Amino acid sequence: MSSTSFRPITAVAWTSSGTTCPGHFTLISVTEDGATASFTRGFGLKSGYYLCCSKDLSGGMVVSDVQVISDKETLPHGYCYIPEYMDSKVSVWKKKRVCVRIVPVDSVTTAVLDIRITAKSKMMLQQYTCLGDMLGYVLWCMKGPFSIPVPQAKPRRISLDIGKMSLDGAAPPLPLRPSNQPAAPPRLSRRHSNLDVKESPERVCDGTNIHGITAMDGVPFALHPKFEARASETVSMTLLDDIRIKSVQDIENEYNYTFAVEELAAKRSCPSVTSLT
Numbered sequence: 001m002s003s004t005s006f007r008p009i010t011a012v013a014w015t016s017s018g019t020t021c022p023g024h025f026t027l028i029s030v031t032e033d034g035a036t037a038s039f040t041r042g043f044g045l046k047s048g049y050y051l052c053c054s055k056d057l058s059g060g061m062v063v064s065d066v067q068v069i070s071d072k073e074t075l076p077h078g079y080c081y082i083p084e085y086m087d088s089k090v091s092v093w094k095k096k097r098v099c100v101r102i103v104p105v106d107s108v109t110t111a112v113l114d115i116r117i118t119a120k121s122k123m124m125l126q127q128y129t130c131l132g133d134m135l136g137y138v139l140w141c142m143k144g145p146f147s148i149p150v151p152q153a154k155p156r157r158i159s160l161d162i163g164k165m166s167l168d169g170a171a172p173p174l175p176l177r178p179s180n181q182p183a184a185p186p187r188l189s190r191r192h193s194n195l196d197v198k199e200s201p202e203r204v205c206d207g208t209n210i211h212g213i214t215a216m217d218g219v220p221f222a223l224h225p226k227f228e229a230r231a232s233e234t235v236s237m238t239l240l241d242d243i244r245i246k247s248v249q250d251i252e253n254e255y256n257y258t259f260a261v262e263e264l265a266a267k268r269s270c271p272s273v274t275s276l277t
Helices: 158-164 225-232 237-241 248-254 260-267
Strands: 011-015 025-028 050-054 061-070 096-104 110-119 129-134 137-145
Touching: 011 025, 011 061, 011 096, 025 110, 050 110, 061 129, 061 137, 096 129
Parallel strands: none
Antiparallel strands: 011 050, 025 050, 061 096, 061 110, 110 137, 129 137
């Protein structure tokens, strides 16, 4: 199988059993030669721990390298020890430890694609790199280019698509009702507008427009009683005939002023100080 068909490993960890293994991790319980891949610290111990790995790309990180180092070696720069999901009575052997280098998925083109375990023998795995031995087992990893799977779009329900394919024309608009009234026009603010909008007394005095209330709001308009008789009288047409409408030229001729007096006063010389003394 080509290495390009593998998804990259995103995390590696220790776990004491299948119950403590996280949901998105895969437990490596059997070696390549058919033995149980349970790491134990001695022959008298019945319970051990297992190696597990994850290929969940939701975190955006991948494992670019794996190493097995001894307790006397310094942790390489950029690496970290793998986490432990263990029972309270189980501990991981510290003489040799597994460390990984985790990087963003967009920063590399190759990553660790698979991890396998064999018993400590002369068995070799093709296309895999030997990481080292631990407690009678040999760890192997395979590196190579990887591809991130493209997310698939969710299938749509056919009933929704068929329901939208209607041959009938658009229905006529419903008549306006209290529940189907058009939106009210925006209110004009007196502070930000130069328009003098007249508002009804009910609108002004409803308490929602405090800044627009004046002393004359709500006072009805009415003529004084002495002017009511004149307002009811009919105007004679003869009086209207005497009214002469002046043109612009007539108004200019009537109010023409040459400013001769002002010009004469300006031409007069002011008396000097010596003449006054």
